[in-house]
Amino acid sequence: MMEMTLRWFGKGVDSVTLEQIRQIPGVKGVITTLYDIPAGEAWTKERVQAVKKEVEAYGLEVSGIESVNIHDAIKIGSPERDKYIENYIKTLEVLGEEGIQLVCYNFMPVFDWTRSDLAKVREDGSTVLSYDQEIIDQIDPDKMFEKLDSKSNGFVLPGWEPERMSQIKKLFEMYKDVDEEKLFENLKYFLEAIMPTCEKYGIKMAIHPDDPAWPVFGLPRIMLNKENILRLTTMVDHPCNGVTLCTGSLGSNPDNNIPDIIRSLKGRIHFAHVRNLRHFSKGKFDEAAHLSSDGSLDMFAIMKALYDIEFDGPVRPDHGRAIWGEISMPGYGLYDRALGATYLNGLWEAIEKASR
Numbered sequence: 001m002m003e004m005t006l007r008w009f010g011k012g013v014d015s016v017t018l019e020q021i022r023q024i025p026g027v028k029g030v031i032t033t034l035y036d037i038p039a040g041e042a043w044t045k046e047r048v049q050a051v052k053k054e055v056e057a058y059g060l061e062v063s064g065i066e067s068v069n070i071h072d073a074i075k076i077g078s079p080e081r082d083k084y085i086e087n088y089i090k091t092l093e094v095l096g097e098e099g100i101q102l103v104c105y106n107f108m109p110v111f112d113w114t115r116s117d118l119a120k121v122r123e124d125g126s127t128v129l130s131y132d133q134e135i136i137d138q139i140d141p142d143k144m145f146e147k148l149d150s151k152s153n154g155f156v157l158p159g160w161e162p163e164r165m166s167q168i169k170k171l172f173e174m175y176k177d178v179d180e181e182k183l184f185e186n187l188k189y190f191l192e193a194i195m196p197t198c199e200k201y202g203i204k205m206a207i208h209p210d211d212p213a214w215p216v217f218g219l220p221r222i223m224l225n226k227e228n229i230l231r232l233t234t235m236v237d238h239p240c241n242g243v244t245l246c247t248g249s250l251g252s253n254p255d256n257n258i259p260d261i262i263r264s265l266k267g268r269i270h271f272a273h274v275r276n277l278r279h280f281s282k283g284k285f286d287e288a289a290h291l292s293s294d295g296s297l298d299m300f301a302i303m304k305a306l307y308d309i310e311f312d313g314p315v316r317p318d319h320g321r322a323i324w325g326e327i328s329m330p331g332y333g334l335y336d337r338a339l340g341a342t343y344l345n346g347l348w349e350a351i352e353k354a355s356r
């Protein structure tokens with residue numbers, strides 16, 4: 001049985017409250033993180049216990065962490081990486097001791113997710129995040145943060161922390177000798193180092209696919225397609241080494257057959273982000289409501305594939321539209337994600353009952 005969750009960015013960061021989340025039918029847990037701890041620093045027991053207590057006070061549980069970010073030294077493979085891997089292991093130990101057994105992370109150089117517009121107005125007046133490669137090609141990577149930040153509604157953009165983005169030129173320089181092979185190698189080195197700790201505590205590592213699923217700004221990207229994801233699961237062939245199946249990220253490339261990818265990863269999908277998007281042409285898409293008919297992805301086929309591989313981890317609706325006048329972190333309002341959770345729960349119930 002999968003577990004429906006919602007991403008929650010923490011008090012003071014998120015516009016959505018735990019009380020609101022607990023009122024969404026079927027949502028039992030949240031996926032959260034400790035925003036103020038920079039990548040590379042070890043998390044403390046006190047902080048993890050505090051966030052657990054806060055969440056549990058609302059009858060919810062911490063179903064997983066998204067994300068424990070990876071320090072650039074680990075992705076680049078520079079000599080100081082061992083120190084940061086040691087800190088990562090310390091964080092895993094703290095999480096494991098507190099019974100948190102799911103960690104989402106990504107291995108993208110410099111930029112996390114990328115969009116050309118955070119509030120594209122649709123015909124019904126709702127707004128969505130949108131991507132257009134032609135627009136991205138005209139943006140100087142240096143200016144990317146400013147462009148996004150000006151439309152962030154004043155919220156922190158996950159993965160686009162200003163401290164990091166002020167160093168963009170330096171980051172590009174640091175990654176200049178890292179190609180796709182090197183990135184795979186560095187990922188393998190990292191995973192091999194942490195697997196014994198993951199095994200000890202039963203922590204499932206769930207790498208997030210790159211978003212969009214192709215290289216941007218000339219930087220290498222590897223979590224793009226079925227072939228590369230299978231390479232990840234075989235190069236470190238351990239059940240704790242798995243993936244976050246993000247339909248929106250993988251689905252940004254229409255060549256990715258998501259139900260087929262799901263079926264090839266039985267036992268290795270530890271977390272699922274399920275959302276829809278609408279393709280216009282290669283490299284040009286808008287995010288959409290979760291409903292299949294609102295976008296280009298078949299949400300029934302996706303949920304059916306998850307059901308068929310006996311997926312039993314946390315799932316969450318992903319980016320929603322901004323609707324009903326809600327002001328939130330772009331993509332992370334309450335309303336459309338609650339509609340998404342309810343829709344996905346409905347699909348699951350129908351699939352389950354029809355399969356009896």
Ligand SMILES: [Mn+2]
Nearest residue numbers: 246249273318
């Ligand atoms: Mn995702």
